[in-house]
Amino acid sequence: MEGKRVAVGWAARDPRGVLSPYTFTLREMGPKDVMLRVLYCGLDHTDVHQMRNEIHLTIYPIVPGHEVVGEVMEMGKEVEGRFKIGDIVGVGCIVGSCGECACCKSNREQYCSKMVFTYNGIDVDGRPTTGGFASTMIVNHRFVVKIPKKLAPEQAAPLLCAGVTAYSPLKHFCRNEDNKNGGVKVGILGLGGVGHVGVLIAKAMGHHVTVISSSNKKKEEALQHLGADAYLVSTGTKEMDEAVASLDFILDTIPALHSINSYLSLLKPDGKILLVGVSPQDLQVNSSALILGRKTITGSFIGSIADTQEVLYFWEEKELKSMVEVVKMDYVNKAVERMEKNDVRYRFVLDVHGSHLS
Ligand SMILES: [Zn+2]
Ligand SMILES: [Zn+2]
Secondary structure (H helix, E strand, C coil): CCCCCEEEEEEECCCCCCEEEEEEECCCCCCCEEEEEEEEEEECHHHHHHHCCCCCCCCCCECCCCCEEEEEEEECHHHECCECCCCEEEECCEEECCCCCCCHHHCCHHHCCCCEECCCCECCCCCECCCCCECEEEEEHHHCEECCCCCCHHHHHHHHCHHHHHHHHHHHHCCHHHCCCCCCEEEEECCCHHHHHHHHHHHHCCCEEEEEECCCCCHHHHHHHCCCCEEEECCCHHHHHHCCCCEEEEEECCCCCCCCHHHHCCEEEEEEEEECCCCCCCCCCCHHHHHCCCCEEEECCCCCHHHHHHHHHHHHHCCCCCCEEEEEHHHHHHHHHHHHCCCCCCEEEEECHHHCCC
8 A cells, every 4th residue: 555545435345235434545646637535426326236236247345426526636747727726526427438439539438338437447557446435536537527616516416427317318319499389298207316307407408397206295396396397196097098198208217127118108109218217127118109109218328528517517507406415424324225215305415525534
Protein backbone atom coordinates (compact mmCIF):
# COMPACT_ATOMS: atom_id res chain seq x y z
CA MET A 1 0.00 0.00 0.00
CA GLU A 2 3.10 2.18 0.21
CA GLY A 3 2.75 5.45 -1.71
CA LYS A 4 -0.70 4.51 -2.95
CA ARG A 5 -3.83 6.49 -2.28
CA VAL A 6 -6.16 4.76 0.10
CA ALA A 7 -9.96 4.97 -0.11
CA VAL A 8 -12.46 3.94 2.51
CA GLY A 9 -15.76 2.56 1.37
CA TRP A 10 -18.46 0.01 1.98
CA ALA A 11 -18.31 -3.33 0.18
CA ALA A 12 -20.30 -6.55 -0.14
CA ARG A 13 -18.08 -9.58 0.28
CA ASP A 14 -20.34 -12.48 -0.76
CA PRO A 15 -23.75 -13.12 -2.37
CA ARG A 16 -25.61 -12.28 0.82
CA GLY A 17 -24.92 -8.76 -0.36
CA VAL A 18 -24.49 -7.20 3.07
CA LEU A 19 -22.36 -4.05 2.95
CA SER A 20 -19.68 -3.32 5.54
CA PRO A 21 -16.66 -0.97 5.79
CA TYR A 22 -13.77 -1.75 3.45
CA THR A 23 -10.41 -0.04 2.89
CA PHE A 24 -8.65 -0.33 -0.46
CA THR A 25 -6.06 1.37 -2.67
CA LEU A 26 -6.88 3.44 -5.73
CA ARG A 27 -5.11 3.14 -9.06
CA GLU A 28 -2.47 5.64 -10.14
CA MET A 29 -3.66 8.97 -11.55
CA GLY A 30 -3.12 9.20 -15.31
CA PRO A 31 -2.93 12.39 -17.41
CA LYS A 32 -6.62 12.10 -18.40
CA ASP A 33 -7.91 11.32 -14.91
CA VAL A 34 -9.89 13.25 -12.35
CA MET A 35 -9.77 12.37 -8.66
CA LEU A 36 -12.93 13.21 -6.81
CA ARG A 37 -14.03 13.29 -3.23
CA VAL A 38 -17.45 11.60 -3.18
CA LEU A 39 -20.16 13.76 -1.62
CA TYR A 40 -23.37 11.88 -2.39
CA CYS A 41 -24.29 8.63 -4.13
CA GLY A 42 -27.70 7.25 -5.09
CA LEU A 43 -28.76 3.67 -4.39
CA ASP A 44 -30.60 1.67 -7.02
CA HIS A 45 -31.83 -1.84 -7.78
CA THR A 46 -28.85 -2.64 -10.01
CA ASP A 47 -26.60 -2.15 -7.00
CA VAL A 48 -28.54 -4.83 -5.15
CA HIS A 49 -28.56 -7.24 -8.13
CA GLN A 50 -24.78 -6.83 -8.33
CA MET A 51 -24.12 -7.06 -4.58
CA ARG A 52 -26.00 -10.39 -4.54
CA ASN A 53 -24.45 -11.70 -7.75
CA GLU A 54 -27.87 -11.98 -9.38
CA ILE A 55 -26.32 -11.12 -12.75
CA HIS A 56 -23.65 -13.80 -12.11
CA LEU A 57 -20.69 -11.53 -12.86
CA THR A 58 -19.85 -10.10 -9.46
CA ILE A 59 -16.23 -9.93 -8.33
CA TYR A 60 -16.01 -9.70 -4.52
CA PRO A 61 -15.41 -7.53 -2.59
CA ILE A 62 -17.62 -5.16 -4.57
CA VAL A 63 -17.92 -1.43 -3.82
CA PRO A 64 -21.17 -0.32 -5.54
CA GLY A 65 -22.51 3.12 -6.39
CA HIS A 66 -23.06 4.68 -9.82
CA GLU A 67 -24.94 7.88 -9.15
CA VAL A 68 -21.94 9.73 -7.83
CA VAL A 69 -21.67 13.42 -7.10
CA GLY A 70 -18.25 14.59 -5.97
CA GLU A 71 -15.82 17.42 -5.75
CA VAL A 72 -12.70 17.59 -7.92
CA MET A 73 -9.60 17.12 -5.71
CA GLU A 74 -6.92 16.57 -8.31
CA MET A 75 -6.64 16.19 -12.07
CA GLY A 76 -4.19 14.98 -14.68
CA LYS A 77 -2.26 17.27 -17.05
CA GLU A 78 -4.58 16.80 -20.01
CA VAL A 79 -7.66 17.68 -17.97
CA GLU A 80 -6.51 21.09 -16.79
CA GLY A 81 -8.77 23.75 -18.20
CA ARG A 82 -11.80 21.50 -18.33
CA PHE A 83 -12.26 21.41 -14.54
CA LYS A 84 -11.00 23.35 -11.54
CA ILE A 85 -10.21 22.02 -8.08
CA GLY A 86 -13.43 22.15 -6.06
CA ASP A 87 -15.79 21.83 -9.07
CA ILE A 88 -18.87 19.73 -8.36
CA VAL A 89 -19.01 16.88 -10.86
CA GLY A 90 -20.91 13.68 -11.53
CA VAL A 91 -20.11 10.10 -12.55
CA GLY A 92 -22.82 7.73 -13.75
CA CYS A 93 -22.86 4.06 -14.72
CA ILE A 94 -19.83 3.85 -16.99
CA VAL A 95 -16.20 4.96 -16.68
CA GLY A 96 -14.62 3.60 -19.85
CA SER A 97 -15.11 2.69 -23.51
CA CYS A 98 -12.80 2.12 -26.49
CA GLY A 99 -13.24 5.65 -27.86
CA GLU A 100 -12.85 4.43 -31.45
CA CYS A 101 -15.81 2.29 -32.50
CA ALA A 102 -18.94 3.52 -34.29
CA CYS A 103 -20.83 3.75 -30.97
CA CYS A 104 -18.08 5.73 -29.26
CA LYS A 105 -17.82 8.11 -32.23
CA SER A 106 -21.54 8.85 -32.28
CA ASN A 107 -22.34 9.57 -28.64
CA ARG A 108 -23.50 6.04 -27.91
CA GLU A 109 -20.54 4.89 -25.85
CA GLN A 110 -22.89 3.06 -23.46
CA TYR A 111 -23.28 0.48 -26.26
CA CYS A 112 -19.53 0.10 -26.92
CA SER A 113 -18.47 -3.56 -26.60
CA LYS A 114 -15.51 -2.42 -24.47
CA MET A 115 -17.63 -0.27 -22.15
CA VAL A 116 -16.45 -0.38 -18.53
CA PHE A 117 -18.93 -0.25 -15.65
CA THR A 118 -18.31 2.21 -12.84
CA TYR A 119 -17.96 -0.67 -10.42
CA ASN A 120 -17.41 -4.38 -10.96
CA GLY A 121 -15.84 -3.55 -14.33
CA ILE A 122 -12.16 -4.05 -15.15
CA ASP A 123 -10.13 -0.90 -14.62
CA VAL A 124 -7.05 0.18 -16.61
CA ASP A 125 -4.82 -1.46 -13.96
CA GLY A 126 -6.63 -4.80 -14.33
CA ARG A 127 -8.37 -4.61 -10.97
CA PRO A 128 -12.16 -4.26 -10.47
CA THR A 129 -13.50 -0.72 -10.67
CA THR A 130 -14.99 0.68 -7.46
CA GLY A 131 -18.03 2.93 -7.22
CA GLY A 132 -19.37 5.79 -5.18
CA PHE A 133 -19.97 4.00 -1.89
CA ALA A 134 -16.46 5.18 -1.02
CA SER A 135 -14.58 8.30 -0.01
CA THR A 136 -12.68 8.76 -3.28
CA MET A 137 -12.70 7.77 -6.96
CA ILE A 138 -10.30 8.17 -9.89
CA VAL A 139 -12.13 8.42 -13.24
CA ASN A 140 -11.15 9.26 -16.83
CA HIS A 141 -12.47 12.79 -17.45
CA ARG A 142 -14.46 11.70 -20.54
CA PHE A 143 -16.88 10.03 -18.11
CA VAL A 144 -17.14 12.95 -15.72
CA VAL A 145 -19.94 15.51 -16.19
CA LYS A 146 -20.45 18.96 -14.71
CA ILE A 147 -23.17 19.48 -12.14
CA PRO A 148 -24.94 22.77 -12.95
CA LYS A 149 -24.57 25.42 -10.25
CA LYS A 150 -28.26 25.65 -9.40
CA LEU A 151 -28.62 21.93 -8.64
CA ALA A 152 -28.13 20.75 -5.07
CA PRO A 153 -25.64 17.85 -5.20
CA GLU A 154 -28.00 15.38 -3.48
CA GLN A 155 -30.70 16.34 -5.98
CA ALA A 156 -28.35 15.74 -8.89
CA ALA A 157 -27.29 12.23 -7.81
CA PRO A 158 -30.37 10.33 -9.09
CA LEU A 159 -30.09 11.99 -12.49
CA LEU A 160 -26.79 10.24 -13.22
CA CYS A 161 -28.43 6.84 -13.65
CA ALA A 162 -32.20 7.03 -13.06
CA GLY A 163 -32.57 10.43 -14.70
CA VAL A 164 -30.65 9.68 -17.88
CA THR A 165 -32.23 6.20 -18.06
CA ALA A 166 -35.62 7.91 -18.44
CA TYR A 167 -34.44 10.95 -20.41
CA SER A 168 -32.51 9.16 -23.16
CA PRO A 169 -35.33 6.89 -24.48
CA LEU A 170 -37.95 9.63 -24.04
CA LYS A 171 -35.78 11.94 -26.14
CA HIS A 172 -34.89 9.27 -28.69
CA PHE A 173 -38.34 7.76 -29.27
CA CYS A 174 -41.00 10.28 -28.23
CA ARG A 175 -40.31 12.96 -30.77
CA ASN A 176 -42.03 16.29 -30.74
CA GLU A 177 -42.97 15.99 -34.42
CA ASP A 178 -45.26 13.15 -33.29
CA ASN A 179 -46.88 15.69 -31.02
CA LYS A 180 -50.18 15.97 -32.82
CA ASN A 181 -53.78 15.24 -31.87
CA GLY A 182 -53.43 16.33 -28.28
CA GLY A 183 -49.82 15.35 -27.75
CA VAL A 184 -47.83 12.20 -27.27
CA LYS A 185 -49.42 9.89 -24.71
CA VAL A 186 -46.76 8.34 -22.51
CA GLY A 187 -47.31 5.69 -19.84
CA ILE A 188 -44.80 5.34 -17.03
CA LEU A 189 -44.88 1.81 -15.65
CA GLY A 190 -43.56 1.59 -12.09
CA LEU A 191 -43.14 4.60 -9.87
CA GLY A 192 -39.72 4.10 -8.30
CA GLY A 193 -36.37 5.81 -8.78
CA VAL A 194 -36.54 5.85 -12.59
CA GLY A 195 -40.33 6.14 -12.84
CA HIS A 196 -40.67 9.25 -10.72
CA VAL A 197 -38.04 11.19 -12.68
CA GLY A 198 -39.59 9.77 -15.86
CA VAL A 199 -42.91 11.44 -14.98
CA LEU A 200 -41.20 14.78 -14.35
CA ILE A 201 -39.14 14.60 -17.55
CA ALA A 202 -42.01 13.47 -19.81
CA LYS A 203 -44.21 16.26 -18.43
CA ALA A 204 -41.45 18.83 -18.91
CA MET A 205 -41.11 17.61 -22.52
CA GLY A 206 -44.79 18.46 -23.00
CA HIS A 207 -46.27 14.94 -23.14
CA HIS A 208 -49.50 13.60 -21.64
CA VAL A 209 -48.41 11.25 -18.83
CA THR A 210 -50.22 8.26 -17.31
CA VAL A 211 -48.66 6.51 -14.32
CA ILE A 212 -49.36 2.77 -14.30
CA SER A 213 -48.97 1.14 -10.90
CA SER A 214 -50.11 -2.05 -9.18
CA SER A 215 -52.05 -0.24 -6.45
CA ASN A 216 -53.70 3.06 -5.64
CA LYS A 217 -51.08 3.87 -2.98
CA LYS A 218 -49.16 6.47 -4.97
CA LYS A 219 -52.10 7.98 -6.82
CA GLU A 220 -52.36 11.26 -4.99
CA GLU A 221 -48.63 11.81 -5.06
CA ALA A 222 -48.35 11.00 -8.78
CA LEU A 223 -51.15 13.36 -9.75
CA GLN A 224 -50.57 16.17 -7.29
CA HIS A 225 -46.85 16.25 -6.58
CA LEU A 226 -45.34 14.81 -9.73
CA GLY A 227 -47.95 16.36 -12.04
CA ALA A 228 -49.04 13.22 -13.92
CA ASP A 229 -52.23 13.63 -16.00
CA ALA A 230 -53.71 10.21 -15.24
CA TYR A 231 -53.20 7.20 -12.98
CA LEU A 232 -54.02 3.64 -13.94
CA VAL A 233 -54.13 0.71 -11.51
CA SER A 234 -52.86 -2.32 -13.43
CA THR A 235 -54.84 -4.79 -11.31
CA GLY A 236 -58.15 -3.02 -11.95
CA THR A 237 -59.76 -4.96 -14.82
CA LYS A 238 -62.32 -2.30 -15.69
CA GLU A 239 -59.77 0.55 -15.70
CA MET A 240 -57.37 -1.51 -17.81
CA ASP A 241 -60.13 -2.38 -20.29
CA GLU A 242 -61.04 1.26 -20.65
CA ALA A 243 -57.43 2.19 -21.30
CA VAL A 244 -56.90 -0.29 -24.18
CA ALA A 245 -55.16 1.33 -27.19
CA SER A 246 -54.72 4.70 -25.48
CA LEU A 247 -50.93 5.14 -25.25
CA ASP A 248 -48.17 5.82 -27.78
CA PHE A 249 -45.30 4.74 -25.53
CA ILE A 250 -44.83 2.96 -22.23
CA LEU A 251 -41.59 3.47 -20.35
CA ASP A 252 -41.32 0.19 -18.45
CA THR A 253 -39.11 0.76 -15.41
CA ILE A 254 -39.87 -2.44 -13.47
CA PRO A 255 -36.53 -4.03 -12.47
CA ALA A 256 -38.01 -7.50 -11.87
CA LEU A 257 -39.82 -10.32 -13.67
CA HIS A 258 -43.30 -9.18 -14.75
CA SER A 259 -45.82 -9.88 -17.47
CA ILE A 260 -45.83 -7.28 -20.23
CA ASN A 261 -48.73 -8.69 -22.28
CA SER A 262 -51.45 -6.71 -20.53
CA TYR A 263 -49.40 -3.53 -21.05
CA LEU A 264 -49.03 -4.24 -24.78
CA SER A 265 -52.82 -3.98 -25.02
CA LEU A 266 -52.64 -0.42 -23.67
CA LEU A 267 -50.63 0.67 -26.71
CA LYS A 268 -52.15 2.20 -29.81
CA PRO A 269 -51.17 0.56 -33.14
CA ASP A 270 -47.46 1.24 -33.79
CA GLY A 271 -46.99 1.90 -30.08
CA LYS A 272 -43.78 0.99 -28.32
CA ILE A 273 -42.78 -0.41 -24.95
CA LEU A 274 -39.40 0.96 -23.90
CA LEU A 275 -37.76 -1.44 -21.44
CA VAL A 276 -35.27 0.16 -19.07
CA GLY A 277 -35.58 -1.99 -15.93
CA VAL A 278 -33.40 -5.11 -15.97
CA SER A 279 -35.22 -8.30 -15.03
CA PRO A 280 -32.85 -11.08 -13.90
CA GLN A 281 -35.23 -13.61 -15.54
CA ASP A 282 -36.52 -13.72 -19.14
CA LEU A 283 -39.79 -11.96 -19.91
CA GLN A 284 -42.51 -13.76 -21.87
CA VAL A 285 -44.32 -12.19 -24.78
CA ASN A 286 -47.57 -13.12 -26.47
CA SER A 287 -46.77 -12.78 -30.17
CA SER A 288 -50.31 -11.83 -31.28
CA ALA A 289 -50.27 -8.95 -28.83
CA LEU A 290 -47.36 -7.56 -30.86
CA ILE A 291 -48.48 -8.58 -34.34
CA LEU A 292 -52.01 -7.20 -34.02
CA GLY A 293 -51.09 -3.53 -34.01
CA ARG A 294 -47.49 -3.65 -35.28
CA LYS A 295 -46.23 -2.94 -31.80
CA THR A 296 -42.60 -2.82 -30.73
CA ILE A 297 -40.77 -3.90 -27.61
CA THR A 298 -37.44 -2.17 -27.42
CA GLY A 299 -34.84 -1.44 -24.77
CA SER A 300 -32.60 1.40 -23.79
CA PHE A 301 -29.56 1.36 -21.54
CA ILE A 302 -28.89 4.48 -19.45
CA GLY A 303 -27.81 7.17 -21.94
CA SER A 304 -24.65 8.59 -23.42
CA ILE A 305 -22.33 10.90 -21.52
CA ALA A 306 -23.72 13.73 -23.68
CA ASP A 307 -27.28 12.76 -22.66
CA THR A 308 -26.17 12.64 -19.03
CA GLN A 309 -24.83 16.17 -19.26
CA GLU A 310 -27.97 17.23 -21.13
CA VAL A 311 -30.44 15.87 -18.56
CA LEU A 312 -28.61 17.83 -15.84
CA TYR A 313 -29.04 21.10 -17.78
CA PHE A 314 -32.63 20.15 -18.69
CA TRP A 315 -33.33 19.65 -14.97
CA GLU A 316 -31.86 23.03 -14.15
CA GLU A 317 -33.67 24.83 -16.97
CA LYS A 318 -37.07 23.30 -16.18
CA GLU A 319 -36.50 23.77 -12.44
CA LEU A 320 -37.41 20.16 -11.67
CA LYS A 321 -37.02 18.59 -8.26
CA SER A 322 -36.39 14.91 -7.64
CA MET A 323 -37.74 13.32 -4.47
CA VAL A 324 -34.91 11.80 -2.46
CA GLU A 325 -34.33 10.55 1.08
CA VAL A 326 -30.79 11.34 2.21
CA VAL A 327 -29.28 8.84 4.66
CA LYS A 328 -25.85 8.15 6.14
CA MET A 329 -23.68 5.28 4.95
CA ASP A 330 -24.28 3.12 8.04
CA TYR A 331 -27.97 3.04 7.10
CA VAL A 332 -27.28 1.48 3.69
CA ASN A 333 -28.30 -2.11 4.50
CA LYS A 334 -31.56 -0.89 5.98
CA ALA A 335 -32.06 1.34 2.92
CA VAL A 336 -31.68 -1.72 0.65
CA GLU A 337 -34.30 -3.56 2.70
CA ARG A 338 -36.72 -0.62 2.50
CA MET A 339 -36.10 -0.05 -1.22
CA GLU A 340 -37.04 -3.68 -1.90
CA LYS A 341 -40.38 -3.09 -0.17
CA ASN A 342 -40.87 0.08 -2.23
CA ASP A 343 -40.70 1.96 1.05
CA VAL A 344 -38.93 5.04 -0.26
CA ARG A 345 -40.05 8.26 -1.96
CA TYR A 346 -38.36 7.65 -4.45
CA ARG A 347 -34.63 7.37 -4.24
CA PHE A 348 -32.20 6.84 -1.37
CA VAL A 349 -29.15 9.07 -1.63
CA LEU A 350 -26.20 8.28 0.62
CA ASP A 351 -24.49 11.22 2.27
CA VAL A 352 -21.07 9.68 1.72
CA HIS A 353 -18.89 12.64 2.71
CA GLY A 354 -21.09 13.43 5.72
CA SER A 355 -20.64 9.85 6.94
CA HIS A 356 -16.94 10.52 7.71
CA LEU A 357 -15.64 7.30 6.20
CA SER A 358 -11.99 8.25 6.51
ZN1 LIG B 1 -16.20 1.96 -28.41
ZN1 LIG C 1 -28.53 2.64 -11.74
